[in-house]
Every structure is written in structure tokens, then in C-alpha cells.
Amino acid sequence: MTAGAIYPSLKDRVVFITGGGSGIGASIVEHFCAQGSKVAFVDIADEPSRELVRSIQAKGDPAPVFIPCDLKDIEALRSAIQRTVDDLGPITVLVNNAAHDERHSFESVTPDYWDERMATNLRHQFFAAQAVYPHMKGAGGGAIVNMGSVSWVIGQGGMPAYTTAKSAIAGLTRSLARDFGEANIRVNCVLPGWIMTERQKTKWLTPEGEEELLRRQCVKRQLQPAELARVVLFFASDDSSACTNQNYIADGGWV
Structure with missing residues (x-):
């Protein structure tokens, strides 16, 4: 993890992160812990998540709380949020990070697969926001x-x-920002480009794909998870107090 800005407003703040066990999510967990936040995260992958906790402890930063959870199970998600509140205090930062970008052809999609993809990539974001409100x-x-x-x-x-x-x-971001604004709750969305997590490099990165990436991005290099984590820190901190109802692209200038 590379050094970045320190946000005093994030110290001791209770942060709940979904999909925090690997990739961009793990970097987000690390960065919030380095800020002195009280962090809890959920993930379906047990051992990588526990190893992340050990590695953060070894660096001397406050250790996050890992709660195993399949986010397709909304009651389990609600339980994890309540456990976080009971153990750490009221959650004042939620990072809806969890997703799974499995490739699939349109011909192969069935109604059950469609519903499973919505549950994996979308549904839990709403119910996590509803629970922390x-x-x-x-x-x-x-x-x-x-x-x-x-x-x-x-x-x-x-x-x-x-x-x-x-x-x-x-659309969810803009709707919740309007509904939650009267309670002084800001809601923003970060749209990452192609971020070079181990999963991306192992499963999807090819010489042809990297050539396209370097051709289309304004920044001619691979983007790393820490660069997204630092964007998330900003939108979670009081330094972005005027920012809500926004969809912010962080893709090295691809779009």
C-alpha cells in the first residue's frame, strides 16, 4: 500500500465494507485501517479475509473485524451490520464494494442466472444502505x-x-442521495476502470487486452487497487462534505 492523504475525520469512524477480503475491497480495508478507522468487513472467502486481518495486524494498524457473509443472504447481511453496530458503534461509513464480474454470453443467460447476478452485484447494495440508515x-x-x-x-x-x-x-445512488440527504447522509458512486487486481490479471488480462487498455486510457499504465481506495477515502471523509448524488469515474481517462 502506498502512502496517501490522512483524513482526520476518518479516525475512529465506524466503517462497514462489503467484499473486503481481496482485490479493491482489501485495499479499501487496508486504507481505512491506516486512517485509524474502526473497520468491519464481510466476504464470502474465509481464508483470504483472515489473512488480510493478520497482515494488517502485523503492520501495527488497528485490526479490522471480519464477518463471513454471503451477500445473497440479506438476513445474514443485516445480522453482520447489527453485529458491527453492537461491537464497534454506529456505522457512519458504508462502502458497497462487493461484486463479481463473471463473463457470460447473452445466449447462455437463464432467468435463474439473471436473478443470481442481480443478487450478487446489485441487490445487497440497497439493503446494506437501508440497514445502516x-x-x-x-x-x-x-x-x-x-x-x-x-x-x-x-x-x-x-x-x-x-x-x-x-x-x-x-440510479440507486442518485435515488438514495435524495432520500437520505435530509438526514445528512451523503451517497456517491465510484466507477472504476480496469483495475489490476490479482483476479483481473489471472482471469482476464491478455496481451491484446493490455494493448487496448494502454491505447484507450489517457494514463498509459495499469491502474492499481490502492488508487481506487484513495478515491473512496475522499468520498467517505468530511473533506468531501459538499459532494453527494454523484457518479465519479476513476478509470485513468478511458471514458
Whole structure:
């Protein structure tokens, strides 16, 4: 993790992060812990998540709380949020990060697969926001950062259920920002470009794909998870107090 700005407003703030066990999510967890936040995260992958906790402890930063959770199970998500409140205090930052960008052809999609993709990539974002709302309202306000994707903006093919879910997050963000604003809760969405997590490099990156990336991005290099985590920190902090109802693209200038 590279050094970045320190946000005093994030120290001791209770932060709940979905999909925090690996990739961009793990970097977000690390960055909030380095800010001195009280962090809880959920993930379906047990061992990588526990290893992340150990690695953060080894660096001397406050250790996050890992709660195993399949986000398709909304009651389990609600339980994890309540456990976080009981153990750490009212949640005032929510990062809706969890997603799964499995490729699929339009011919292969069945109604059951479509519903599973919506549950994996979209549905939990709404129900997490719904669950944290009373805690943020009671605390006098908060910040929600939803993670979208530029895949739908650029019209990427080969995964229509994923891009549909991610495009819906833009609308969800604007709706919740309006509904939550009176409680001093800000809601923004960050749309990452192609961020080079281990999953991306292992599963999807090809020489042809990297050539296209470097041709289309204004910044001629691979973007790293820490660069997205620092954007999330900004929108979670009081430094972005005037920012809500926005969809912010962080893609190195691809779009």
C-alpha cells in the first residue's frame, strides 16, 4: 500500500465494507485501517479475509473485524451490520464494494442466472444502505460509497447481466442521495476502470487486452487497487462534505 492523504475525520469512524477480503475491497480495508478507522468487513472467502486481518495486524494498524457473509443472504447481511453496530458503534461509513464480474454470453443467460447476478452485484447494495440508515441518522449523518463500473458506460459486451447491475447502481445512488440527504447522509458512486487486481490479471488480462487498455486510457499504465481506495477515502471523509448524488469515474481517462 502506498502512502496517501490522512483524513482526520476518518479516525475512529465506524466503517462497514462489503467484499473486503481481496482485490479493491482489501485495499479499501487496508486504507481505512491506516486512517485509524474502526473497520468491519464481510466476504464470502474465509481464508483470504483472515489473512488480510493478520497482515494488517502485523503492520501495527488497528485490526479490522471480519464477518463471513454471503451477500445473497440479506438476513445474514443485516445480522453482520447489527453485529458491527453492537461491537464497534454506529456505522457512519458504508462502502458497497462487493461484486463479481463473471463473463457470460447473452445466449447462455437463464432467468435463474439473471436473478443470481442481480443478487450478487446489485441487490445487497440497497439493503446494506437501508440497514445502516437509522444508525447514520442517529449519529447525525454519514457517507455511503457505492462501487459501480465503467463497463456499462463504455458499452462493454460479454457480460450483460453484470453491466445491467452496475448501471443500476448509478440510479440507486442518485435515488438514495435524495432520500437520505435530509438526514445528512451523503451517497456517491465510484466507477472504476480496469483495475489490476490479482483476479483481473489471472482471469482476464491478455496481451491484446493490455494493448487496448494502454491505447484507450489517457494514463498509459495499469491502474492499481490502492488508487481506487484513495478515491473512496475522499468520498467517505468530511473533506468531501459538499459532494453527494454523484457518479465519479476513476478509470485513468478511458471514458
